[in-house]
Amino acid sequence: MRILIVDDDVELSGLLRFALANAGYEAIAAFDGHQALRMIEAQAPDLVVLDVNLPGLDGFAVLETLRRTRDLPVMMLTVRADEEDEVRGLDLGADDYLRKPFSPRALLARVRALLRRGGEGEEPVLAAGPLRIDAERSQAQVGDGAPVRLSTLELRLLRLLLGHQGRPVDAQRVIGFVWSDRDAADRDALKQLVHRLRHKLEQIGGQGAWIEHVHNVGYAFVRDPDVGGADVPAVDTPPAAERPDRS
Template identity: 45%
Template sequence: MTRLLIVEDDPDLALALRVLLTRRGYEVSLAADGREGLRLLFAERPALMLLDLLLPALDGWEVLDRTRDMSDLPVLVLSGLGAVDDRVRALRSGADDFLVKPFAHPELLARIEALLRRAGPRQWAGEAVEEDLRLVPERRAALWQGGEIRLSDIEYRLLQLLVRNRGRVVTTEQLLDQVWDDTTAIGRDRVKFAVLRLRRKLRTAGGPSARDPLEAVRGLGYRYESADRPAARSPGAAAHGTGGG
């Protein structure tokens, strides 16, 4: 049975949603605040989350941000914040859909069905990425070749984005946009130095003989290379360089 997680602090609405969705054959878990929502998200790993934005303890924006650190599961935002700026911000922050309160139940059900229909197999960052690497979102850490690395928020998001696109080049512009929320080219050096810090931590954790999975592709960006495939280096690639834009 498909499990849904509802993160909603209005008890009447939460109960009404649970009754509606249970009658449609879903299993439903409820969380009344953001912290409980994240706890249930990680413990139960639902197929989809319905998320309010104005939550106690931890607001929906932070829940959405941390959810995207852990998983690519569908997120449907249900909020009384109906301004265009709020909807755009939610979608750019990783929400898959946005429904303004109050809403009609048939529309809600249709949107849930559409999101579940389009969703592929979910990936969770807490699972092993490959034999050498495991991301640990609840501690903002990574296990690399047997050693644990404590990462800053930026370093964690940077590694996560590169890993999710492993084998493919992620451009400097994409990194600035998705890790730093900076769409300008002003911060290009910050990407280079963040990669250097991340590479240094991986080298410290893995030891001097450990491979370096971070490849700088000159003039383009960076790529994470898995151990099970050879690095597809282009003539302009510099595996240990500081380039990449």
């Protein structure tokens, strides 16, 4: 697997390439936005690690240009603490966001998660009532409506919860599955991911397809009986103290 590191910090770029090479990846580097776009065309990387603050063409502009023609996984890096920047990157099509400083272990865990999109042995299309998930295209669609693109992490989260329809999945198990490492993310990151996925499902008319929070447990995919009917069986319904509530 070939990974492109796009960062104008030469020292950091070297450290990231060293860590990735030790993990068995082929790591290449670009140091500005224009060079990054040229290397994406010439080298066809499997994943891009993209810094927001780049000379000339910043990371947002690179991502926006990239998404017009390609759908490869992109993880953005930033030193900024402004949540608006993170939301902007995700809205433009970033698959994950990592704030500096970070550990090589966290980076590698997230890289593994992003590269496992549409992994072997998984059904390419899943359905729950009118909701259809196309893993190969990284899309969700309700009925004949327009599809919405899912990031790699959103897709992994939805696939996990769909595999346990009507049953809550422990939050730490979700974190370990989605990010491949329980130390690579925390519950706040999971809450943000759930929020983005809920918003996308609502955008495409998925009022009956909800990601629910189960107090002191985790999250569950359930059908809203008031909207979508009972086509998903209520398997292993949790006791009253653990029943899903919107959070």
